[in-house]
Amino acid sequence: MYYVPDDTERCGFYECSDCGNRFLDLRIAPSLVCPYCGEEVNMEIGPDEEMPKAHEAAKLISMLEGEDVEKYDTLLSLAVTGGDYSWI
16 A cells, blocks of 8 residues: 655645555645556566567546545545544
């Protein structure tokens, strides 16, 4: 599960077009590598290997600021836990 740290003022809300998961990330860009289904590119290649390419399937839905960050973080937490809010 990917959540933002407490007191975060700005973050991005993303949805992966491959697996459909939604998540928050401190980085704000038009697209990112999905932390659920994507793999970070290993740049250590040999002389005969082709340069790997990152598959950025997670698209930015919106940029969240202020109180919206905490609200979305809580909502995503509830969605992942199946609605068990007793731990919040």
